[in-house]
Amino acid sequence: MLIFNCYVSFIPAIMKMDTFTDLIQELESSLPEWPARDVAELLLSSNTKQFQSHQYLSDRQAALAHVLLSEKVIRLEGMPWQQQGVVLAPDGSTVALRSLVDTVVCGWKAKCDVKKLKNDTRDVEPSKDTGPSQEPHSHTMCRISLPSVLGLHFASLKDSLQVPLYVPDGCWDSTTNPKTFQLHGAPSITDLTLANFNGVLDGALLREMMIINETQKMSDLLHSYYGGIPARSPYRRQNFQALLEKGELGDAIGKAIECYKKQYPGSGLPNMTEEELKETTAAAAKQFEQQYLDCPAVIPRCQWGAKPYKGTPTLLSFPLQHIYIHHTYEPSRPCLSFKDCSADMRSMQRFHQEDRGWDDIGYSFVVGSDGYLYEGRGWLWVGAHTKGHNSIGYGVSFIGNFMASVPEDPILSLVRDRFLSCAVVSGYITSNYTVQGHRQVVKTSCPGDALFQKISAWKNFKES
Template structure:
């Protein structure tokens, strides 16, 4: 395999005593660089290019050779500079306030394109859209070319941080690809923020704070970053992503470091690779919702031996948690609600684990309970027949917000069908239909009566 690709297939960041690998740490550095008293001439986007954020052949072909920056800008202290040099390799990642993990390389490469389009530097003449090229098109095309040769996965996996309050170590949960979840998130954010800057240039620190939110515990509502899948889908729809992957493959064909990957790839297969790459990326990262794994919300271990489900299942049972009775609107609040429910289910109910298969927060994310493959304890007598999906809150008199309802109805359930976990003719029922309970609350029950599959 090409040597520079070997290093790119890893996204485990080593722990240090440096500031936490959190987006807030990055924003603090951007604020320092943008301070009117900073006395610096280099931007964060330029530092990203100089320190490895655009190290791949295609990215350099689009953005040119990076600037030469060998010493720390005076605005950054030694710890910040050391952290930055580690984070600005293309695949190094940070934890965002919404609980998602974001690779800084594609994020800041997209921002660099946006700034250049706004007049802050040259855009090279290339047969590709530079914004898509430096964020996702090259990574996708190369990943699927490598898979064609039998070299690993094409997309994913996700991973988990050692400590969400002071993140230092990020460990992947499966075989690496060139497009793990963190790179997918960083690429989508790079497209969205680069597009925003091109049309309305503002201070980068403000842009990042507004997009990601200001802290891990805010209750002010969903940050725009939690809508990245929906918003990226708008910009990349109607064949745009496929077109840009194909254009990037044709650029890679003439670059010395990558042309060997395409030596035996004909024009028809080139088109097929672009189609497959864009389709699978869209299905995984746009049409399916993000699911927060157990290790991210701080789950206790399962007690005993879990029983496997026989997939695909035929039913979905909708619940509300009742307690907690208030919808959670941030990663910190939803993770806390998950831990509280698991403690109650294990310590008071005596169950092996949290009962639900999945739990839905009002922060834009689905949280893994027992997950896709293990029998839950959500609907007595029917736990092996369907998934139990609980909305955090008491929805007797009120409804979850529109986006939170859609997260299950329009994303989770169709995704489960496409991935073979749920039958295409699945049924939806409220918990009250299966036992003596008011769950999922009168208002939510009336809502699910309108869903496809309700019986």
């Protein structure tokens, strides 16, 4: 049980996006005239040390806001790294709420008057106000922005650009009753995590939605963004890219670095000419886009509820040369949500392990029609997808029967335009890789007549 100063004791929350949305709805009921952005700013200010909760929030609501918005990366003795202040969204992704709310209020490019740029000081500075300003948003203290945190990551710029951007993901203790989120590895020096990036991108897109419709309630925006069938949130990377103008991210990183150097003159950041700074920040932005924005999001095994591999997996020796496209046939219907796609993954793994006697689900990756790829055997393990070819290529299967129909264009694009190029950049497949349908190397109707016709027009498709 957690006890906060001047708050009632509070049982740790179920860390789902629905918990956050329910809190928003409560606030909207008591503050019906407030626009969505003001409600977001109220939550931001409620996490400051001098905020008096009785003005706008009950003690229970203030305690809940504290739990949801106090974003920290911690490690208890003998335990893996954990990230607090993150929630499980209905689409299966994990979102840092403080990053989301910061961006809703302040945008993804913070101004140079933000006081706390160092990421080792996590809490916002105390506001002089006890609630939202009479002039909305004029006193809100936002934390570090996306360009700032990327700039700090590349603080030793020339060296850092040679090393892949490290952004750990993680998994929940439960997808039905999530309370603890464990990272897959130690955080970087700036504590960048996938949940932070998800929060920033979601906040930027929600902010755009608020600009288009200023009267829409924030709870309605959250429901429509995360809760649709399919949801909008799985496309956060593509949609955020659509907001960017050419060179905009690099310019913003450069301004953030210059801002940081002015505020912390003894920081040790290298001196560069204007041209050197421009070239370096453009390269940093390109690396971020290639490693993160251009790549499709992948739901990890632990998130969809995979059982352990039976025995010891055989490691692949990459880069590989081939991509083999499949359809599942059964399940025959495309899945449109994280819940349904996860159930399909568990069903396929159970069939492969129990009925066929394989060590694990056979595919390397599986494509849902919800906008996500799902990790099967993944990048590192030899699969059981294309007999006689498992050690030389990855097997990618679309959930559904595609003899007569094909997946929607955004789902095809997820593999054709993002997965394949990302695999090349990441070093998992060669730049001259070949794409083939399962039927071209094994006697089968897979991946279905209609889907096979589609992939026949893909770049690097190889005739039999």
